[in-house]
Amino acid sequence: MSAVRAELARLVAATRGALAWHMEGGERDLPVPDGWAQPSLGRGQAFRAFHTPSAPPAPNAEIAAPSPVQALEPVQAIAPASHAGGGPLAVPRPAAPVGLAAGVDGQAALALHQVRAELGACARCRLCEGRTEIVFGAGSPAARVLFVADAPGRLEDELGLPFVGEPGRLLGRMIHAMGLSRGEVYLTYLAKCSPGPGDVGPDTLAACGPFFDAQVAAVNPEVIVALGEGAAAALGAEGPLARVHGQWLEREGRAVMPTFHPKALIQHPRTKREVWSDLKKVMRRLGIDAPPPPRG
Numbered sequence: 001m002s003a004v005r006a007e008l009a010r011l012v013a014a015t016r017g018a019l020a021w022h023m024e025g026g027e028r029d030l031p032v033p034d035g036w037a038q039p040s041l042g043r044g045q046a047f048r049a050f051h052t053p054s055a056p057p058a059p060n061a062e063i064a065a066p067s068p069v070q071a072l073e074p075v076q077a078i079a080p081a082s083h084a085g086g087g088p089l090a091v092p093r094p095a096a097p098v099g100l101a102a103g104v105d106g107q108a109a110l111a112l113h114q115v116r117a118e119l120g121a122c123a124r125c126r127l128c129e130g131r132t133e134i135v136f137g138a139g140s141p142a143a144r145v146l147f148v149a150d151a152p153g154r155l156e157d158e159l160g161l162p163f164v165g166e167p168g169r170l171l172g173r174m175i176h177a178m179g180l181s182r183g184e185v186y187l188t189y190l191a192k193c194s195p196g197p198g199d200v201g202p203d204t205l206a207a208c209g210p211f212f213d214a215q216v217a218a219v220n221p222e223v224i225v226a227l228g229e230g231a232a233a234a235l236g237a238e239g240p241l242a243r244v245h246g247q248w249l250e251r252e253g254r255a256v257m258p259t260f261h262p263k264a265l266i267q268h269p270r271t272k273r274e275v276w277s278d279l280k281k282v283m284r285r286l287g288i289d290a291p292p293p294p295r296g
């Protein structure tokens with residue numbers, strides 16, 4: 001009996017961690033199996049049907065205005081419309097999206113929640129003085145691929161969300177071009193506070209790096225994509241990014257692909273071809289079929 005209680009307590013803790021994680025990440029939605037109705041919690045807290053890879057959300061979907069939600073009775077809300085009543089309810093299991101690891105439960109979300117709690121209202125380096133929001137990260141705790149840049153920019157600092165604005169939209173298109181969605185990957189930074197117009201210094205990397213490592217340990221991605229010169233160098237790239245991008249690195253037994261930051265692609269659109277080549281290497285490693293090359 002005590003084993004059952006312990007398992008129940010573990011599941012409750014994992015579920016609470018998952019819920020806390022979604023809310024801290026600014027998510028208004030939780031995954032609901034395909035074909036199920038959407039329960040409404042009212043006052044803006046809404047569930048939306050779990051998107052599928054064939055119908056990915058718009059880039060930056062987490063900051064888009066939520067779609068109107070049906071007013072549903074709480075008890076009826078989670079029953080599939082096709083279930084006419086009577087007999088045990090067969091729970092449909094949606095196929096796992098290609099970007100998510102199978103068998104990952106709420107423990108990963110709970111671990112991320114604990115890392116965020118440990119970070120707290122951090123003042124471990126001088127970047128705390130000029131920041132508006134800590135930008136911890138967003139995405140799936142079950143992601144197979146984690147994207148990391150050196151630090152958030154001005155807009156991210158204002159919103160507390162990673163990869164927003166034009167570079168964020170471009171990153172979203174890059175992810176979609178890989179056959180994934182932003183909700184299937186994990187997005188974060190080595191430094192969680194914006195350095196403003198300056199660079200991320202070694203003191204900040206030393207202070208904030210352990211939290212990035214803890215995020216990686218929690219998510220356990222198969223591949224880390226290092227976006228930009230700073231992230232690539234911090235994760236082991238030697239030499240200018242123009243030379244080392246696209247060459248696999250290994251960091252603590254994990255594959256790292258250095259490539260260009262979306263900001264650099266906006267300034268130098270010709271670099272898109274090289275980035276796409278790098279991302280196709282990631283796709284091959286993950287066993288994702290290559291869709292047609294992106295336009296534009």
Ligand code: SF4
Nearest residue numbers: 122125128193207208
């Ligand atoms: S950059 Fe990291 S270590 Fe520095 S204040 Fe922000 S959260 Fe803390």
